[in-house]
Amino acid sequence: METTLMDATVQALIIYGVAAVIGILVALLISGLSRLLRIFLKNH
């Protein structure tokens, strides 16, 4: 099936949206991990 310009634009926006969500999750993961690790290292 041929991909139209509209389909491709929607797909691109979805891809960007998913990438943005995962990017923010990675940032959250980084800051959360850092804090957890600091607490862990303090207690051990």
Add this chain to the structure above:
Amino acid sequence: MTFQNILDIFQGLTTLLDSFAHAPAVAWMRIALIFLGMLLVYLGKKGTLEPLLMIPMGLAMCAVNAGVLFLDPTTANHIVQGSAPLADPAAQQHLADLAAAGKMHGTLFMSPLVEKPDSLIGLMQIDYLQPIFNLAFSNNLIACLVFMGIGVLLDIGFVLARPFLSITMALFCELGTIAIFPIAIALGFLPGEAAAIALVGGADGPMVLFGALKMAPKLLVPITIIAYLYLGLVYGGYPYLIRALIPEKLRAIKLPPRPAVKITSGEKLAFAVVACTVLCLLFPSAAPLFFSLFLGVAIRESGLKFFSNLIENVFLYGATIFLGVLLGVMCEAATILDPKVVMLLVLGVLSLLISGVGGIIGGYCAYLFSGRKINPVIGIAGVSCVPSTAKVAQKEVSKANPHAIVLPEALGANISGVITTAIITGIYISLIQPAH
């Protein structure tokens, strides 16, 4: 002995004259590519383009376009029968006739389009780069080794110090990798091809190579060549983009004093392990890339000096020289004459331009949301050409204000760019059907 026989001693010249008689475009392109190869060597030596890649690539372009000969029928048959047949049956028959008569042009470097196993095994005994191409390039091993080397060189402490700023900047810099996809579709490219050329906007060579192999194997050669040629443009062209879009007053902004954030190697290692596992879980199709990058990071942060030295000094440089040579060898006249290549050239440069503009928009957002404290030039460093764009950002800021230091923030955005480009590559590979 006739004059024709004497000329047959110098088959590079004979094939060139033969091309002038039967396919002048190919002959002129061979000459143009020889000169382009020389130019790349010159620009590499001068430092305008990346010498590690451009010197082997330029020389290989000269050699492969000069060293064309009439292939013997056995070698020519391996190529004709081992490659996918041409769309035009008459052209295919003509090629088969030339091969049988020992009149087909070719080189003794490699034949990237051969797919059938028995022909491949035959060619591996003849073409000296064929084993490297099939056993290390077309399965992404070289791209992954380069990525592992990048991992060893990266200090992810810059990302960990300011994760949100770094990742946000990097996401803005993905604008080109997203915007070019529908534009390429509108120009008639298949979805896989459109996604592969869009990835040039990420300015990450191994990623483009990986994406093209997975999604557009038939356009692998031109897309990869364009991607690596354009990486030089990032260094040469982005300073003009920065100066055009950011006034000197803003370029001179000195960042407020940073709080002393000490990131331990344990934290960096923990991040590498968790991020690698999570990203591989989310995007198994790009798992080799994530694993290679984070393996490099993990080795660096574990203090495994012997491994670090091995990867940095042997694997990375070894992979880079073969990458340069293979890219150069793939620049054969017939490949570059594909009409799609012109469109790919335009789309590639457009993708990098949009990514750069996106980064500057991100920089302006950071500037406004931080109460006009963050230098907007940092934004462009999110384009993941490590560490070129970070260095470009610092250089432009230093020109406007020699006391302003943005390199740590720029490197954070730069390294995040590698991660976000890998994420987008993973999403594209997972969603888009390969173009065969």
